Amino acid sequence: MVNSSHEAMHRIFQEYPGLFTGVSKVLGLPFIQPTSVTVLPTDLTEIQPVERRVDTLLRFDGDDPFLLAVEAQSAKDPDKSASWAYYLSFLYTKYKTPPLLLVVCQDRATAAWAAQPVPIGPRWWAALTLRPLVAGPHNMPFITDPDEARADLALTALSAITHAKDRDVTGILKALSTALRDVPETVADPIIELTTRGLDSVRRAAEIWRTLVAVDLSFYKSSISEEIRDEGRAERGAEDVLLVLEARGLNVPEEMHVRITDCDDPDLLRRWLTRAVTVSSADEIFTEPEASA
Template structure:
């Protein structure tokens, strides 16, 4: 299990290290050469005597133009101490491996991104002996992918989009598009990406949307994260009554999905959904809610039934 958003941001690069070079090329327009081979490296930069120092992710990339070290750091907030440690990391790595280090900072905050992008000068004012210019990926430049077809073209980039834009106003559309894209890849990779996103979503509303969307995806329930969600549901069910709790939770999930997708839900539809005592029917309505364009599409199989408010 991924235990934190900090860890999740780096596990995705371990899962798909090529995402790093694509982000440099496509997001930051850095002319990074096409990679031929990737090799994950030990992130411990501790020397024999000095204080322990670690980077978050370290990947060695072999290209036809030479080898590079991709040094990835994630930042939630400003940390002036990093303006001292980052130049040290790069100098140490170059001295140890004799190949060019590339510093990449990942953040979910636009303010932190602006701070991290500021050049670090060491030496005389106006004539620095060393200048470090971090390459920064964040909500200001990572594409906001809220279209299912776009997400399917590059699922890893769609995951990074969800991680960096997870507290923004379009989070529901972003997560819905990602769910559609995850259905197009193998179950093992999809389950790993599910966990990365779940660990990275700090905003409670975004996490709730993600958990509800995942309830309709079959592969999700074979992943360890599913056990945690099911246990939470079981605990809630014990407090409210097992069957009653499951029915209520499923009904509310259906209504929330419709609301998050911007579909107007009349009061009489709320009453109908909340009054349903058939769990399978509620699960069907929840799946339809993911793609419906209006509330009438929830009840497509009930021919002859008019969806109108009672007088």
């Protein structure tokens, strides 16, 4: 299971290798449609005890074969340029196939930094120049039309992930959830999961998406959909417990507030809510009644 926005930004290319076709059009590349795409091992470790791993690695075969290394980047990192140059050199040496680097970002500052060419060599002669392609909020399409979203679900998911910090991301998420109503669960589930994980680091966007999944896609019974709905129910349950305690004028210390909001067990929250109606002090909701003999 994808477990972070970092993973989702590059794993979406593993799950949908053809996504690069849409991205290349957005970036204005003279891309030649491949005959096939292969997901390759991401381990770039040498015999020496130095381990280096690219996030995602694909091979595009056809008239103009090339390798595509996809890296998810959440912030500026002065050491990354050297690592990326190493990746490309290693890949060219290992596979004897031209490599290309695509960096996926969620904010404009990181995208602008990642897109800068990096000359490698003395100031008077750059032996190599690193020139990454960058996909981010500055150039990914803002897809808000459900028909357009339906035509390329993976590109729409990437659009949502890269625009996660945009105040208007709701339009993309709504278009995606609407488009997913018309597709089989086997198609929708991985898109839902990748989008969920891709938005994980941006709370507002993540909450909007979880609400849309819980409401617009409530008919899906997949594990990720159920997980999202369970988390939503837990969040609402915690809010109800706190609301009752505060309405009754009971003091809720910070550590107790954290314990309630961190609880993700709907059944336990339901028991706490029942007790919150009658307890004389807030901490009594945590006391389990003694079993009768």
